[in-house]
Amino acid sequence: GQQVMQIPQYQHVQEGEDFTTYCNSSTTLSNIQWYKQRPGGHPVFLIQLVKSGEVKKQKRLTFQFGEAKKNSSLHITATQTTDVGTYFCAVTSSNTGKLIFGQGTTLQVKP
């Protein structure tokens, strides 16, 4: 079935450093969504990418969809302590049409 690999599993950075998490699929994706879950909270939708090579920005966050639509990345510039949490990518299963989540990347930011 459809699977998506997300790396790294954990990342510790010093405040002000950059951070990137990656999602990779063996099959072409129709779209990819990104969510953020704060510690103790619930996942919150951040953005959706649909087009090949698409790049979207939200303040210090940059989202990219690969040209082949098989991978995506989320890059945070100059991390802040408010960026702490787990970032998930999610893709639509070609079998069921339901969202399948990556394992998430947990970001810790040291002040």
Next chain:
Amino acid sequence: SQTIHQWPATLVQPVGSPLSLECTVEGTSNPNLYWYRQAAGRGLQLLFYSVGIGQISSEVPQNLSASRPQDRQFILSSKKLLLSDSGFYLCAWNWRQDNSPLHFGNGTRLTVT
């Protein structure tokens, strides 16, 4: 605007006891509804989803069941809890259109002792 309510926020139950978690959505009609489980420090596992009243699909065989007695109500149940049922249970909804983002409730943290 749409809101999703999930309760209780935390629950401690003994092994073998029953479970009932409730989720309701306001401000929309005919949503897709979902139950996810998240083990500590892990990803999100889809347990059940529903596209309409009485229509439930199960993603994984387990000790749990789900029901949708009303359009905007989704219930997760168990007759006898197991230790392995501990986790963070999240209800979610989205529109009935392709690629619609999920909107999650605040979750229920269940500890089975």
